[in-house]
Structures are given as structure tokens and as C-alpha cells.
Amino acid sequence: xxxxxxxxxxxxxxxxxxxxxxxxxxxxxxxxxxxxxxxxxxxxxxxxxxxxxxxxxxxxxxxxxxxxxxxxxxxxxx
Amino acid sequence: xxxxxxxxxxxxxxxxxxxxxxxxxxxxxxxxxxxxxxxxxxxxxxxxxxxxxxxxxxxxxxxxxxxxxxxxxxxxxxxxxxxxxxxxxxxxxxxxxxxxxxxxxxxxxxxxxxxxxxxxxxxxxxxxxxxxxxxxxxxxxxxxxxxxxxxxxxxxxxxxxxxxxxxxxxxxxxxxxxxxxxxxxxxxxxxxxxxxxxxxxxxxxxxxxxxxxxxxxxxxxxxxxxxxxxxxxxxxxxxxxxxxxxxxxxxxxxxxxxxxxxxxxxxxxxxxxxxxxxxxxxxxxxxxxxxxxxxxxxxxxxxxxxxxxxxxxxxxxxxxxxxxxxxxxxxxxxxxxxxxxxxxxxxxxxxxxxxxxxxxxxxxxxxxxxxxxxxxxxxxxxxxxxxxxxxxxxxxxxxxxxxxxxxxxxxxxxxxxxxxxxxxxxxxxxxxxxxxxxxxxxxxxxxxxxxxxxxxxxxxxxxxxxxxxxxxxxxxxxx
Numbered sequence: 286x287x288x289x290x291x292x293x294x295x296x297x298x299x300x301x302x303x304x305x306x307x308x309x310x311x312x313x314x315x316x317x318x319x320x321x322x323x324x325x326x327x328x329x330x331x332x333x334x335x336x337x338x339x340x341x342x343x344x345x346x347x348x349x350x351x352x353x354x355x356x357x358x359x360x361x362x363x
Numbered sequence: 364x365x366x367x368x369x370x371x372x373x374x375x376x377x378x379x380x381x382x383x384x385x386x387x388x389x390x391x392x393x394x395x396x397x398x399x400x401x402x403x404x405x406x407x408x409x410x411x412x413x414x415x416x417x418x419x420x421x422x423x424x425x426x427x428x429x430x431x432x433x434x435x436x437x438x439x440x441x442x443x444x445x446x447x448x449x450x451x452x453x454x455x456x457x458x459x460x461x462x463x464x465x466x467x468x469x470x471x472x473x474x475x476x477x478x479x480x481x482x483x484x485x486x487x488x489x490x491x492x493x494x495x496x497x498x499x500x501x502x503x504x505x506x507x508x509x510x511x512x513x514x515x516x517x518x519x520x521x522x523x524x525x526x527x528x529x530x531x532x533x534x535x536x537x538x539x540x541x542x543x544x545x546x547x548x549x550x551x552x553x554x555x556x557x558x559x560x561x562x563x564x565x566x567x568x569x570x571x572x573x574x575x576x577x578x579x580x581x582x583x584x585x586x587x588x589x590x591x592x593x594x595x596x597x598x599x600x601x602x603x604x605x606x607x608x609x610x611x612x613x614x615x616x617x618x619x620x621x622x623x624x625x626x627x628x629x630x631x632x633x634x635x636x637x638x639x640x641x642x643x644x645x646x647x648x649x650x651x652x653x654x655x656x657x658x659x660x661x662x663x664x665x666x667x668x669x670x671x672x673x674x675x676x677x678x679x680x681x682x683x684x685x686x687x688x689x690x691x692x693x694x695x696x697x698x699x700x701x702x703x704x705x706x707x708x709x710x711x712x713x714x715x716x717x718x719x720x721x722x723x724x725x726x727x728x729x730x731x732x733x734x735x736x737x738x739x740x741x742x743x744x745x746x747x748x749x750x751x752x753x754x755x756x757x758x759x760x761x762x763x764x765x766x767x768x769x770x771x772x773x774x775x776x777x778x779x780x781x782x783x784x785x786x787x788x789x790x791x792x793x794x795x796x797x798x799x800x801x802x803x804x805x806x807x808x809x810x811x812x813x814x815x816x817x818x819x820x821x822x823x824x825x826x827x828x829x830x831x832x833x834x835x836x837x838x839x840x841x842x
Contacts, residue, residue, distance in 0.1 A: 324660055325716050328674075332667050344664050348506055 291357050298333050302326065312354030338363065364406050365837065366614045367564055374403065375618070382622055389545040393516045396542075396622075400523035404489070407529065411487035418452065419522045422497040426511040426518075429504050438505060445501035449494045456486045461691030489528045491688060491842045495653055496522050500536045502657055509536045517542045526615040530608070530839040532627040532649035546623040555807065556620025558820075562806040563613025565823050566606040570792060572832025573785035574603035581777075582753065585762050590772025593763060601742070601749045602789055605633065607838045608647070613804055632800050633745075634793065635730075637737040639705045641719035642745060643682075650688065654681055675710050679703035689752070689842050694760060698751040705744060721800075728798075784830035 296310045303321040316322045322330070334356075335341055340363040350356045364371040378399040385391035405412045425445045432438050460482070467479040500518075503509035512518045521539045581588055581596035588596070612629035619626035627649040636642035643651050659681040666673030679700070686699020709715040722731045730738065754760035792805075799805040808816055 324655070325663075325674075328663050328667050331664070344661065347664055348661075 286361065288357055288361055291360050292353075294337065295334060295353070295357065295360070298337055299330065302329050302333050310353050312352065312357070314353040315351070334360070364403060365834075366560075366611070366618070367568060367834075370406075374399075374406075379621060383548050386547065387545045389543060390514075390516070392546060393514075393520050393542055396520040396524065397516050400520060400525040400528065403525035404523060404528055408488045410485075414452075414487055415493065415523060416519075418448075418494070418497060419519050420515075421448065422500060422522075423512075423515055423518050425501055426504050429501060430511045442501050442505040446498055449498040449501075453490060453494050456484060456490055458687075458691045460484055488840065489530070492531050492533055493522050493528055495533050495650075496536075499533075499653060499657065503536050512539055526618040527626060530611050530615070530837060530842075531647075532612055532615065532629040533653055534627045534649070535653075538624075538627075541624050549623050551809070552620050552623055555809065556617040558617070558806040558808065559613045559620065559804045560617035561820060561823055561827075562804060563610040563617060565610075565788070565827050566613070566792060567610030567837075568827050568831040568834075569788040570785055571603050571607035571610060571838075572835050573782060573830070574599045574606070574789075574832075575835040576832055577782055577785075578603055578753075582759075582763075585759070585766055588766060589774050589776065590767050590769040591774045591776040593767045594772065595776040597746045597750050597767075600753055601746045604749055604752075604838060605630075606789075606792070607835075611837050611839065616804070628803065632796050634742060635721060635738060635797065635800060636741050636745075637719040637721065637734060638709055638714060638741055639702065639744060640709050640715045642741055643702070651685065654684060654688075658684060671710055674715075675707055678706045678710065678715075682706065692755075693757050694751055694754050697757065697760075698748060701748055701751055784826070785832070788826065788830070 292310060292312075296308065299308050299310060299319075299322075300306050303319065303326060305319075305321055308319060316327065331342065331347060338360060340360065342359065346359050350359070364374060378395060381399075382392055382395045385395070401412065401415075404415060422445060425441055425448075429438050429441045429445075432441070463479060463482075467477055470477050470479070500509070500511075504511050512521075517539050520542065521534070521536070524534070524538075527534065578596050578600045581592060585593070609630040616626045616628070629647060629649050631645040631648060633642055633645040636645050659677055662677035662680060663674060666677055669676070680703075682703035683696065683699040685702065686695045686697070689695045689698075706715060721734050723729060724731060729735075750763060751760055754763060796805045799807065806819075808819060811819075
């Protein structure tokens with residue numbers, strides 16, 4: 286799966302879980318850029334992403350992401 | 364040394380002078396902090412000084428080890444060693460006696476008379492606070508959030524930082540970022556620090572110490588009190604605890620400002636909380652955020668497939684730990700569980716995830732009725748929790764609660780004119796804090812006219828000296 290495709294699908298998940306159609310994601314996007322994205326909604330996003338792509342992240346992977354780009358890299362590697 | 368005492372004032376005058384007489388020399392300033400902190404701690408408890416030093420050295424070494432190793436497994440093992448060591452220290456000094464006594468009692472309950480008894484382990488002052496600094500250091504390095512400090516003096520001053528070592532706030536390793544460059548004296552920050560110290564002093568001496576006399580008298584003879592007195596004492600205890608602890612935190616933060624160092628915020632006007640989740644985002648913030656980052660979030664991630672019930676389990680464990688962090692007593696365990704369970708309806712309704720926002724009327728700066736009711740209900744729940752916290756045993760708690768449920772709850776509570784200054788101060792505190800609710804601390808009055816400011820300072824000082832209660836030890840020194 287190519288990264289752009291993953292980005293688009295993840296963006297859709299963000300819009301859905303955070304209930305905001307205007308969210309636009311880039312590689313460098315972090316939680317500071319999106320108001321609704323806090324530590325609690327972060328878990329909901331992870332669950333939704335895991336369900337969608339049918340993958341499972343490890344705790345270490347989850348704690349290691351500094352931005353959306355790193356999250357996408359992990360997804361691509363699964 | 365207690366902040367509001369002559370020895371401390373003398374101590375701090377010396378420290379302040381030495382610290383600022385080395386402008387532009389970070390290393391020298393850090394040495395002053397380190398020596399001052401060790402002197403401060405040694406003055407309070409010289410026998411435990413070696414423990415502080417040795418644990419600091421151990422964690423400094425572990426931190427460097429974790430960072431240097433290329434091997435993932437070794438890194439994890441060293442981190443675990445650090446965490447186990449830190450928790451081990453806490454368990455040994457705080458909880459071992461309790462476990463031994465309970466074990467002995469359990470055996471006796473089974474008819475196995477035994478001679479097992481706890482030995483006199485003395486709890487080092489501040490251990491609950493500095494071990495948390497040490498543990499967060501190794502965890503942050505392991506997660507790549509922080510690079511270990513090359514300079515031991517910087518690290519040791521962070522761990523032992525004297526304004527905070529006895530009762531917090533608990534700063535994270537990024538505090539050390541402030542110690543790498545030389546601090547330059549900032550007049551506005553220093554003055555703001557003085558204001559915060561004054562406010563903290565006022566709360567502690569006028570409100571907390573005076574309420575303590577009333578509350579201690581009541582708890583000293585629970586069965587003799589009317590229901591209404593017990594209710595009043597419960598309310599006053601909540602205010603006493605807040606005034607004492609937030610007063611101390613304000614002084615610690617203010618002292619930090621005099622050294623141009625930013626210390627973590629510990630309170631955000633908790634009595635304006637709209638629900639229990641909101642309360643815990645405003646009370647003892649440095650502890651709750653520590654547990655959120657290192658316990659709650661990892662648990663939440665682990666339990667994420669269990670939906671809301673996963674989150675509930677994570678929060679109950681988290682709050683249970685908040686409770687027993689305070690010490691080895693069943694009452695603290697009950698306190699923790701009580702608060703954990705109160706989160707359940709908030710999580711199930713989704714209120715937990717939402718930010719609680721206070722709405723005020725347009726014309727008058729007063730919360731809308733619905734929010735007043737929420738604040739009141741939250742306050743009632745908090746007071747009940749503080750009763751659990753205050754009781755020396757579950758039995759004593761039961762006695763107190765039974766005492767409230769008596770017919771004479773409809774009566775005048777015990778009152779005495781000596782408490783009038785404290786009651787007035789309490790009302791003033793609530794009013795001032797409401798007005799300052801969006802500010803870092805209640806006395807950020809730099810924008811007021813200079814004469815008004817000085818009237819306020821003098822009033823507070825005179826009140827503090829005239830109406831000081833019988834000095835009571837800071838409540839959080841015992842944790």
C-alpha cells in the first residue's frame with residue numbers, strides 16, 4: 286500500500302473519530318495542530334486505525350510516534 | 364525548615380545572595396542550588412542525606428547506561444531496574460511495616476499466634492516526591508523523550524531542589540533544561556514570586572492552621588459532636604487541606620520565581636470543578652499528571668480493545684495508586700477506590716473526555732445556576748473523600764459517618780468567635796480565586812494601581828501576623 290493512500294484513509298478516520306470534516310493531515314502534523322486530538326481521543330484513533338487496517342501496534346510503537354508521518358510509516362510496515 | 368520560619372528566611376537570604384552574585388555562570392548557580400538543597404534536606408533529616416545522594420548517583424548512572432546502550436533488551440532491562448529500584452525504595456520505607464503488620468494480623472486471625480512485628484523503619488522525608496523525579500527520569504530517557512544530563516550537579520540539584528523536595532510540586536526532567544544556561548535576574552518574575560509567596564503564606568497561616576484547630580478538636584472526640592458540627596468540620600477540612608497544600612505549593616513556586624526558575628503548577632482552583640474528572644485536573648496536578656503519563660496512558664493503551672470498560676479499569680487502578688501513594692493505611696486505599704469509582708458514570712456518559720467549561724452570566728461574573736449546582740455537588744463528593752483521607756482508620760471513618768446521620772444534624776454547629784478571622788479569610792480566598800480563575804495564581808495583580816497593590820500586600824501581611832493559627836505541620840510533609 287502506498288503512503289499517500291494510507292494518509293488518505295487515516296485522514297478519513299481522523300475526521301470520523303474526531304467529528305471534524307475539516308481536518309487535513311500531513312506528515313508533520315502533531316496533536317498540537319488539531320484541537321480535538323488529545324491523549325484520550327488518541328486511544329480512540331488508534332483503535333479505529335487498527336480495526337480499519339486489520340493490524341496491531343505494540344505499546345512501544347504507539348509511544349514512539351512524534352507525528353503523523355511516523356504513524357504512517359509504522360502502518361506501512363505492517 | 365518550614366518556609367514560614369526565621370531559619371528558612373535566613374537560609375534563603377544567603378542562598379539568594381550567593382545565587383545571584385554569580386551572574387552569567389550557570390555552573391556556579393547550580394552548585395549553589397545543590398549545596399543549598401542538601402543543606403536544607405540535611406537540616407530536616409541529616410540521617411537520610413546518604414540515601415538521597417546514593418539514590419541520585421544510582422539513577423544518574425542508570426540514565427547514562429540506558430542512553431549509551433545500543434541493545435534494545437539491555438535498555439529495557441536497565442529501565443526496569445530503575446523503576447523497580449525507585450518503587451522498591453518507596454515500598455520499603457512506606458509500606459513494608461504495614462505489610463508486615465497486616466500479615467501478622469492475618470496469621471493471628473487464623474489462630475496462628477506469632478511474634479512477627481514490624482521494625483522501626485523511619486520514612487525519609489520527601490521520599491514520595493524525589494523518587495518520582497528519579498523514576499520519570501529513567502522512563503523519559505528510555506522513551507527517547509529526554510537525553511540524560513552529562514552534568515551530575517545539574518541532575519542532583521533537580522532531584523533535591525529545596526523548595527520542592529519536601530512536598531512537591533513534582534517537576535519532570537525537562538526542568539533541567541532551565542539549569543543549562545545561566546539564569547538572569549528578572550525583576551518582574553521575582554516580584555510575582557513574592558506575591559505568590561504572600562498569598563500562599565496567607566492561606567496556610569490564616570486559613571489552614573485555624574481550620575486545623577477546629578477540625579482536630581472535632582476529630583479528637585467524634586462521638587460527642589452534633590451532626591451539624593461534623594458536617595461543618597468536614598467542609599472546613601477540605602478547605603484546610605487545600606489552603607495548606609496549595610499554600611505550600613504557592614510558596615515553593617514563588618521561591619522558584621525568585622531564582623528565575625519555573626516550577627510545575629500544582630493547583631488550578633479545584634473548588635470550581637464541575638465534575639470529579641475536572642477536579643482531578645485541578646488538584647495536586649503534578650502528581651496526577653505524573654500518574655497519567657506513566658500509569659494511566661500506558662494502561663489505557665494496553666486495555667484499548669475493551670472499550671469504555673478498559674478505560675474504567677485503567678482509571679480505577681490509577682486512582683487507587685493516587686490513594687496509596689499517600690501512605691500505608693486502608694483508608695488511603697479506600698480513598699483511591701472511592702475516587703476511581705466516581706469516574707465510572709463520567710466515562711460511560713462521555714463526560715470524562717470532554718473539557719469542562721464554566722459558563723457565567725452575561726451581566727454578572729457569576730457561574731450560571733446549573734454550573735453552581737455542579738460545583739456544589741462536586742464539592743460534596745470531594746468532602747466525603749477528604750473524610751476518608753483524614754480518618755486514621757476505617758473504623759474511625761465509620762464512626763464519623765454514623766455521627767453525621769443523627770437527628771441533631773439540624774442544629775447549630777459548634778462555633779466560636781476565635782474562628783471568625785479564618786471564616787472571613789476563607790470567603791475572601793474563594794472570592795479572590797474566583798476572580799483570578801484564569802490566572803496562574805490568585806495574586807497576579809501587576810495591572811492594578813500601585814497604591815492599591817500595596818494596600819493589598821499590607822492587609823495580607825497584617826492579617827497573616829495578627830490571625831495566625833497555632834502552627835501546624837504542613838500536611839503533605841508526612842507523605
